[in-house]
Amino acid sequence: MGDDRHVIVGSSIRMGKIQDEMTAWLHIHEAKLLKRPLGLYLCAGTPTAAERQRELEDAYREVLRAHAYFVEVVGNGYDFERMGFLDKAIVRMMAKQTVSSLNLDETMLDELVEAAQTSLRTRSENP
Numbered sequence: 001m002g003d004d005r006h007v008i009v010g011s012s013i014r015m016g017k018i019q020d021e022m023t024a025w026l027h028i029h030e031a032k033l034l035k036r037p038l039g040l041y042l043c044a045g046t047p048t049a050a051e052r053q054r055e056l057e058d059a060y061r062e063v064l065r066a067h068a069y070f071v072e073v074v075g076n077g078y079d080f081e082r083m084g085f086l087d088k089a090i091v092r093m094m095a096k097q098t099v100s101s102l103n104l105d106e107t108m109l110d111e112l113v114e115a116a117q118t119s120l121r122t123r124s125e126n127p
């Protein structure tokens with residue numbers, strides 16, 4: 001039996017991949033996640049749609065992506081307060097960012113809310 005409580009999973013991309021802990025967590029909980037209404041998002045700095053698609057495909061297994069009502073990159077944030085020397089150097093070089101910034105994609109976040117609400121409605125209409 002499924003559980004109607006939603007799970008929304010988010011992770012960030014660093015050096016092309018999500019954190020190992022998240023990959024392990026997704027693996028352990030996959031069967032349970034497949035029984036729940038599910039949203040999957042990433043924070044990533046990538047500018048191109050093709051790259052964002054590749055990142056989503058690498059981060060979340062096909063079976064989870066096929067099940068989820070939302071699979072998108074929702075923007076990024078660079079927090080220099082939380083970065084060590086090496087991270088700062090990488091971000092300056094790769095992302096050309098030198099100060100902290102928050103660049104959330106409001107349209108995508110609205111779509112996440114919309115998708116979650118639609119899924120909820122569908123479920124209560126068809127219990």
Ligand SMILES: Cc1cc2nc3c(=O)[nH]c(=O)nc-3n(C[C@H](O)[C@H](O)[C@H](O)COP(=O)(O)O)c2cc1C
Nearest residue numbers: 012013014015016043044045046076077078087090
């Ligand atoms: C050290 C570092 C490496 C990153 N590498 C990538 C990357 O390879 N691809 C990408 O799309 N974004 C990359 N980003 C951007 C992050 O995905 C984005 O800033 C995200 O919001 C960071 O969240 P976090 O600080 O909670 O991990 C990187 C950011 C940092 C700080």
